[in-house]
Amino acid sequence: MARQSLRENLLQAGFQTIWNSGYSAAGVRDIVAAAGARPGSFTNHFASKEDFAGEVLERYFAYVSGLVENALARDGTPPLGRLRRYLDVITSKLEAHEWARGCMIGNLSLETAVHSEPLRLRLVDIFERWRRPFAACIAEGQTAGEITKAFDAEDLADFLLSSWQGAMLRMKVERSPEPLERFKKIIFSTVFGKETA
Structure with missing residues (x-):
């Protein structure tokens, strides 16, 4: 069996370190130590901490994209049901961390966008790619008469992701699922409600 590369060890260790501590608190020394690597090995594989964090973000987005693909898959469930399924899947993931962790993309958006x-x-690009499958699902719901056509599907997808990030921020502050459940209740009875179609 092939031995895992040092680069891969660093990325895995960095993923967990940034996820647990945030970007600013995750020192390169901490990442190297968590990977069981020698000091100085980090710069052999990554041009900078920013470059490294960009790769960690892509790794996280690949994970999230898998959740999106599964939740929004065309399996006979109506578009609104698939959108709700995604939010419920994420809610269960957040519950597993006692409402304290949130989304790495949202966390790093708050922490790094002003300084890096x-x-x-990189985050702008990720949000663009993240929005596309939601926009496609929403457009399908608009065609089926489930979702209002008063707004463009791309704009509604952007609104959904931005508002959900805000709900997760409040969830972390309150250490409670209440902001998530409030968001779901309101969005599915207004923007994604039958009465707006």
Whole structure:
């Protein structure tokens, strides 16, 4: 069996370190130590901490994209049911961390967008890619008469993701699922409600 590369060990260790501590508190020394690597090995594989964090973000987004793909899969469930399924899946993931962790993409958006232009641009790209499958599902719901056509599907997808990030932020502050459940209740009875179609 092939031995895992040091680069891969660093990425895995960094993923957990950034996830647990945030970008600023995750020192390169901590990441190297968690990977069981020698000091100085980090710079052999990554140009900078920003470059490293960008790769960690892509790894996290790949994980989230898998959740999106499964939840929004066309399996006979109506579009609104698939959107709700995604939010419920994420809610269960957040519960497993006692409402304290949130989304790494949202967390790093708050923490790094002001201070790191490369990470800000990486996050802009991630949000663009993240929005697409939701926009497609919403457009399908609009065609079926389930979702209002008063707004463009892309705008509704953006609104959904942005508002959900805000609900997760409040969830972390309150250490409670209440902001998530409130968000779901309101969005499915207004923007994604039958009465707006």
